[in-house]
Amino acid sequence: MFYVKEKTDELEVRVELNDENVFCACPDCGEEVSVDLSCVFADGIGDMYGTSVLCNACARKRLGHGK
Ligand SMILES: [Zn+2]
Secondary structure (H helix, E strand, O other): OOEEEEEOOOOEEEEEOOOOOOEEEOOOOOOEEEOOHHHHOOOOOOOOOOOOOOOHHHHHHHHHOOO
16 A cells, blocks of 8 residues: 655654545646546556646646647
């Protein structure tokens, strides 16, 4: 499993990553988008740092403009 680790002075917190607690900011509007990492990496070329996920509205907008 993947998890994120955050350490403060008093405690260390581990949060397991799943399809419900991973988010990124839409590169177009900045809106928070829920990300399913298994989809991002499904094609085998997923790049955790270079990948950005559009929100539904912006994805639709881009598709509508043919890009
Ligand atoms: Zn957006």
